[in-house]
Amino acid sequence: MAKWLVKSEPSECGIADFARDPEGVIPWDGVRNYQARNFLAQMQEGDEVFIYHSSCKHIGIAGIVRVVKAAYADPLQFDPESRYFDAKSSADKPRWQAVDLAYVRTINPLISLDRLKSLDGLTDLPLVRKGNRLSVMPVNEDDWNTILTLDATAKRH
Template identity: 70%
Template sequence: MAKWLAKSEPDECGIDDFAQSPDSVIPWDGVRNYQARNFLAQMAVDDEVFLYHSSCKHIGIAGIVKVVRDAYPDPAQFNANSPYHDPKSTPEKPRWQAVDFAFVKKLPRLIPLDELKSLPGLEQLPLVRKGNRLSVMPVSEEEWQTILQQV
Protein backbone atom coordinates (compact mmCIF):
# COMPACT_ATOMS: atom_id res chain seq x y z
CA MET A 1 0.00 0.00 0.00
CA ALA A 2 1.50 3.31 -1.13
CA LYS A 3 1.24 6.70 0.56
CA TRP A 4 0.52 10.00 -1.16
CA LEU A 5 -0.16 13.70 -0.63
CA ALA A 6 -2.79 15.59 -2.62
CA LYS A 7 -3.20 19.36 -2.51
CA SER A 8 -6.57 21.05 -2.60
CA GLU A 9 -8.02 24.43 -1.97
CA PRO A 10 -10.36 23.86 0.99
CA ASP A 11 -13.04 26.13 -0.47
CA GLU A 12 -13.18 23.73 -3.46
CA CYS A 13 -12.77 20.42 -1.64
CA GLY A 14 -11.21 20.20 1.80
CA ILE A 15 -11.09 17.70 4.63
CA ASP A 16 -14.34 19.12 6.01
CA ASP A 17 -16.12 18.15 2.79
CA PHE A 18 -15.01 14.57 3.34
CA ALA A 19 -15.77 14.65 7.07
CA GLN A 20 -19.32 15.95 6.55
CA SER A 21 -20.13 12.88 4.48
CA PRO A 22 -17.77 10.18 5.81
CA ASP A 23 -19.42 7.49 3.67
CA SER A 24 -19.28 9.57 0.51
CA VAL A 25 -16.86 9.13 -2.34
CA ILE A 26 -15.39 12.27 -3.88
CA PRO A 27 -13.81 12.12 -7.33
CA TRP A 28 -10.34 13.67 -7.46
CA ASP A 29 -10.41 15.22 -10.88
CA GLY A 30 -9.15 18.31 -12.66
CA VAL A 31 -5.44 17.51 -12.27
CA ARG A 32 -3.76 19.02 -15.33
CA ASN A 33 -0.07 18.39 -14.78
CA TYR A 34 1.47 15.39 -16.51
CA GLN A 35 3.67 14.29 -13.62
CA ALA A 36 0.80 14.60 -11.12
CA ARG A 37 -1.43 12.71 -13.59
CA ASN A 38 1.13 9.91 -13.71
CA PHE A 39 1.08 9.70 -9.92
CA LEU A 40 -2.73 9.47 -9.96
CA ALA A 41 -2.41 6.57 -12.40
CA GLN A 42 -0.15 4.76 -9.90
CA MET A 43 -2.62 5.03 -7.01
CA ALA A 44 -4.43 1.88 -5.96
CA VAL A 45 -7.46 1.10 -3.83
CA ASP A 46 -6.67 1.46 -0.10
CA ASP A 47 -3.64 3.71 -0.63
CA GLU A 48 -3.66 6.45 2.00
CA VAL A 49 -3.41 10.13 1.07
CA PHE A 50 -2.60 13.18 3.16
CA LEU A 51 -5.01 15.94 2.19
CA TYR A 52 -3.10 19.20 2.08
CA HIS A 53 -4.90 22.54 2.13
CA SER A 54 -3.27 25.07 -0.17
CA SER A 55 -4.00 28.56 -1.52
CA CYS A 56 -5.77 29.53 1.68
CA LYS A 57 -5.11 31.34 4.97
CA HIS A 58 -4.00 28.19 6.86
CA ILE A 59 -1.98 25.91 4.61
CA GLY A 60 -0.86 22.46 5.65
CA ILE A 61 -1.87 18.83 6.08
CA ALA A 62 -5.45 18.71 7.34
CA GLY A 63 -6.40 15.03 7.21
CA ILE A 64 -6.23 11.63 5.60
CA VAL A 65 -8.33 10.16 2.82
CA LYS A 66 -7.97 6.85 1.01
CA VAL A 67 -8.23 5.73 -2.58
CA VAL A 68 -11.46 3.80 -3.17
CA ARG A 69 -11.30 3.55 -6.97
CA ASP A 70 -8.24 3.10 -9.17
CA ALA A 71 -7.44 5.69 -11.81
CA TYR A 72 -9.95 6.14 -14.62
CA PRO A 73 -10.33 8.74 -17.39
CA ASP A 74 -11.25 12.09 -15.84
CA PRO A 75 -14.78 12.82 -17.11
CA ALA A 76 -14.22 16.58 -16.86
CA GLN A 77 -11.81 16.49 -19.79
CA PHE A 78 -14.69 15.57 -22.13
CA ASN A 79 -17.17 18.15 -20.77
CA ALA A 80 -17.05 21.34 -22.85
CA ASN A 81 -18.66 23.26 -19.96
CA SER A 82 -16.01 22.20 -17.43
CA PRO A 83 -13.06 24.42 -16.55
CA TYR A 84 -11.02 21.19 -16.90
CA HIS A 85 -12.17 20.47 -20.46
CA ASP A 86 -9.41 19.37 -22.83
CA PRO A 87 -10.45 19.50 -26.50
CA LYS A 88 -7.41 17.39 -27.46
CA SER A 89 -8.55 14.53 -25.25
CA THR A 90 -10.92 11.88 -26.59
CA PRO A 91 -12.63 8.88 -24.97
CA GLU A 92 -10.42 6.67 -27.13
CA LYS A 93 -7.25 8.52 -26.07
CA PRO A 94 -7.89 10.23 -22.73
CA ARG A 95 -5.06 12.45 -21.50
CA TRP A 96 -6.13 12.92 -17.88
CA GLN A 97 -6.88 10.63 -14.97
CA ALA A 98 -9.05 10.84 -11.85
CA VAL A 99 -9.31 8.66 -8.75
CA ASP A 100 -11.97 8.46 -6.08
CA PHE A 101 -11.20 9.30 -2.46
CA ALA A 102 -13.10 8.63 0.76
CA PHE A 103 -12.72 10.06 4.26
CA VAL A 104 -10.41 8.41 6.80
CA LYS A 105 -9.88 11.12 9.42
CA LYS A 106 -9.39 14.78 10.10
CA LEU A 107 -6.17 15.46 11.97
CA PRO A 108 -6.53 16.99 15.46
CA ARG A 109 -4.58 19.97 14.17
CA LEU A 110 -3.39 21.23 10.81
CA ILE A 111 0.32 20.55 10.28
CA PRO A 112 1.59 23.76 8.64
CA LEU A 113 4.09 23.88 5.80
CA ASP A 114 6.67 25.77 7.88
CA GLU A 115 6.64 22.95 10.43
CA LEU A 116 6.92 20.30 7.73
CA LYS A 117 9.93 22.12 6.25
CA SER A 118 11.72 21.99 9.61
CA LEU A 119 11.27 18.26 10.25
CA PRO A 120 14.33 16.03 9.86
CA GLY A 121 13.63 13.23 7.40
CA LEU A 122 11.41 15.26 5.08
CA GLU A 123 14.17 16.92 3.06
CA GLN A 124 13.37 14.81 -0.03
CA LEU A 125 9.59 15.22 0.19
CA PRO A 126 8.65 17.19 -2.95
CA LEU A 127 6.28 19.37 -0.90
CA VAL A 128 9.14 20.99 1.03
CA ARG A 129 11.58 21.26 -1.86
CA LYS A 130 11.96 24.66 -3.45
CA GLY A 131 10.20 25.14 -6.78
CA ASN A 132 8.00 22.05 -6.55
CA ARG A 133 4.35 22.82 -7.17
CA LEU A 134 2.92 19.36 -7.83
CA SER A 135 -0.64 18.80 -6.68
CA VAL A 136 -0.13 15.05 -6.21
CA MET A 137 3.05 13.41 -4.95
CA PRO A 138 4.29 10.20 -3.37
CA VAL A 139 5.18 10.06 0.32
CA SER A 140 7.57 7.38 1.58
CA GLU A 141 6.56 5.24 4.56
CA GLU A 142 9.28 6.94 6.64
CA GLU A 143 8.04 10.42 5.66
CA TRP A 144 4.45 9.36 6.42
CA GLN A 145 5.42 8.20 9.92
CA THR A 146 7.47 11.35 10.56
CA ILE A 147 4.47 13.50 9.68
CA LEU A 148 2.03 11.42 11.77
CA GLN A 149 4.30 11.85 14.82
CA GLN A 150 3.54 15.59 14.69
CA VAL A 151 -0.18 15.11 15.34
Protein backbone atom coordinates in the same frame (compact mmCIF):
# COMPACT_ATOMS: atom_id res chain seq x y z
CA MET B 1 0.07 0.18 -0.14
CA ALA B 2 1.54 3.43 -1.38
CA LYS B 3 1.23 6.78 0.37
CA TRP B 4 0.45 10.11 -1.29
CA LEU B 5 -0.18 13.79 -0.71
CA VAL B 6 -2.66 15.86 -2.71
CA LYS B 7 -2.97 19.64 -2.52
CA SER B 8 -6.22 21.53 -2.73
CA GLU B 9 -7.66 24.83 -1.75
CA PRO B 10 -10.15 24.05 1.03
CA SER B 11 -12.67 26.36 -0.62
CA GLU B 12 -12.60 24.01 -3.64
CA CYS B 13 -12.33 20.64 -1.86
CA GLY B 14 -10.87 20.22 1.59
CA ILE B 15 -10.93 17.71 4.40
CA ALA B 16 -14.18 19.24 5.68
CA ASP B 17 -15.88 18.19 2.44
CA PHE B 18 -14.85 14.59 3.09
CA ALA B 19 -15.77 14.75 6.79
CA ARG B 20 -19.27 16.06 6.01
CA ASP B 21 -20.16 12.68 4.53
CA PRO B 22 -17.74 10.07 5.93
CA GLU B 23 -19.47 7.33 3.91
CA GLY B 24 -19.28 9.35 0.72
CA VAL B 25 -16.75 9.31 -2.08
CA ILE B 26 -15.28 12.36 -3.77
CA PRO B 27 -13.68 12.13 -7.21
CA TRP B 28 -10.22 13.72 -7.29
CA ASP B 29 -10.46 15.16 -10.77
CA GLY B 30 -9.44 18.26 -12.67
CA VAL B 31 -5.69 17.66 -12.31
CA ARG B 32 -4.04 19.19 -15.36
CA ASN B 33 -0.32 18.69 -14.83
CA TYR B 34 1.31 15.76 -16.61
CA GLN B 35 3.58 14.69 -13.75
CA ALA B 36 0.73 14.93 -11.22
CA ARG B 37 -1.47 12.98 -13.67
CA ASN B 38 1.16 10.25 -13.84
CA PHE B 39 1.14 9.98 -10.05
CA LEU B 40 -2.67 9.74 -10.05
CA ALA B 41 -2.39 6.89 -12.55
CA GLN B 42 -0.20 4.99 -10.05
CA MET B 43 -2.70 5.23 -7.19
CA GLN B 44 -4.34 1.97 -6.18
CA GLU B 45 -7.36 1.10 -4.08
CA GLY B 46 -6.39 1.18 -0.40
CA ASP B 47 -3.57 3.72 -0.77
CA GLU B 48 -3.60 6.40 1.93
CA VAL B 49 -3.46 10.08 1.04
CA PHE B 50 -2.73 13.24 3.02
CA ILE B 51 -5.02 16.15 2.14
CA TYR B 52 -2.92 19.32 2.10
CA HIS B 53 -4.67 22.68 2.23
CA SER B 54 -2.95 25.32 0.10
CA SER B 55 -3.63 28.89 -1.00
CA CYS B 56 -5.52 29.65 2.21
CA LYS B 57 -5.04 31.16 5.67
CA HIS B 58 -4.00 27.87 7.35
CA ILE B 59 -1.64 25.95 5.04
CA GLY B 60 -0.74 22.36 5.87
CA ILE B 61 -1.79 18.74 6.13
CA ALA B 62 -5.41 18.75 7.25
CA GLY B 63 -6.45 15.11 7.05
CA ILE B 64 -6.19 11.64 5.62
CA VAL B 65 -8.31 9.99 2.93
CA ARG B 66 -8.10 6.62 1.20
CA VAL B 67 -8.20 5.69 -2.48
CA VAL B 68 -11.41 3.71 -3.03
CA LYS B 69 -11.23 3.60 -6.83
CA ALA B 70 -7.97 3.46 -8.76
CA ALA B 71 -7.24 5.76 -11.68
CA TYR B 72 -9.82 6.11 -14.44
CA ALA B 73 -10.39 8.60 -17.25
CA ASP B 74 -11.31 11.98 -15.76
CA PRO B 75 -14.84 12.63 -17.09
CA LEU B 76 -14.36 16.41 -16.92
CA GLN B 77 -11.98 16.28 -19.88
CA PHE B 78 -14.92 15.27 -22.10
CA ASP B 79 -17.40 17.89 -20.82
CA PRO B 80 -17.35 21.05 -22.98
CA GLU B 81 -19.05 22.94 -20.13
CA SER B 82 -16.25 22.12 -17.69
CA ARG B 83 -13.27 24.39 -17.10
CA TYR B 84 -11.25 21.14 -17.29
CA PHE B 85 -12.46 20.26 -20.79
CA ASP B 86 -9.68 19.09 -23.12
CA ALA B 87 -10.59 19.09 -26.82
CA LYS B 88 -7.50 16.96 -27.59
CA SER B 89 -8.69 14.16 -25.32
CA SER B 90 -10.88 11.32 -26.58
CA ALA B 91 -12.62 8.33 -25.02
CA ASP B 92 -10.17 5.92 -26.67
CA LYS B 93 -7.14 8.08 -25.73
CA PRO B 94 -7.94 10.03 -22.57
CA ARG B 95 -5.21 12.41 -21.46
CA TRP B 96 -6.26 12.93 -17.83
CA GLN B 97 -6.91 10.68 -14.85
CA ALA B 98 -9.03 10.86 -11.71
CA VAL B 99 -9.29 8.69 -8.59
CA ASP B 100 -12.05 8.37 -6.00
CA LEU B 101 -11.19 9.22 -2.39
CA ALA B 102 -13.02 8.61 0.88
CA TYR B 103 -12.62 10.11 4.34
CA VAL B 104 -10.41 8.52 6.99
CA ARG B 105 -9.87 11.33 9.52
CA THR B 106 -9.22 15.00 10.12
CA ILE B 107 -5.91 16.16 11.54
CA ASN B 108 -6.64 18.94 14.01
CA PRO B 109 -4.73 21.11 14.35
CA LEU B 110 -3.38 20.73 10.87
CA ILE B 111 0.34 20.14 10.44
CA SER B 112 1.67 23.40 9.02
CA LEU B 113 4.13 23.70 6.18
CA ASP B 114 6.51 25.54 8.51
CA ARG B 115 6.37 22.60 10.95
CA LEU B 116 7.02 20.14 8.13
CA LYS B 117 9.97 22.19 6.88
CA SER B 118 11.47 22.23 10.38
CA LEU B 119 11.83 18.43 10.45
CA ASP B 120 15.25 17.06 9.49
CA GLY B 121 13.92 13.73 8.28
CA LEU B 122 11.67 14.95 5.44
CA THR B 123 14.34 15.78 2.88
CA ASP B 124 12.84 13.33 0.35
CA LEU B 125 9.36 14.86 0.56
CA PRO B 126 8.85 17.03 -2.56
CA LEU B 127 6.49 19.31 -0.62
CA VAL B 128 9.30 20.78 1.49
CA ARG B 129 11.61 21.43 -1.47
CA LYS B 130 11.72 24.98 -2.73
CA GLY B 131 9.69 25.62 -5.87
CA ASN B 132 7.61 22.43 -5.77
CA ARG B 133 4.15 23.14 -7.14
CA LEU B 134 2.86 19.64 -7.85
CA SER B 135 -0.68 18.97 -6.69
CA VAL B 136 -0.13 15.20 -6.37
CA MET B 137 3.03 13.60 -5.02
CA PRO B 138 4.23 10.35 -3.52
CA VAL B 139 5.19 10.16 0.15
CA ASN B 140 7.64 7.45 1.16
CA GLU B 141 6.84 5.26 4.17
CA ASP B 142 9.46 6.88 6.43
CA ASP B 143 8.20 10.40 5.68
CA TRP B 144 4.59 9.27 6.16
CA ASN B 145 5.41 7.83 9.58
CA THR B 146 7.44 10.91 10.58
CA ILE B 147 4.51 13.17 9.67
CA LEU B 148 2.10 10.98 11.63
CA THR B 149 4.21 11.51 14.78
CA LEU B 150 3.14 15.18 14.58
CA ASP B 151 -0.56 14.27 14.40
CA ALA B 152 -2.09 15.05 17.79
CA THR B 153 -5.37 13.60 16.50
CA ALA B 154 -3.84 10.12 16.11
CA LYS B 155 -2.74 10.13 19.74
CA ARG B 156 -6.39 10.44 20.82
CA HIS B 157 -7.52 7.37 18.84
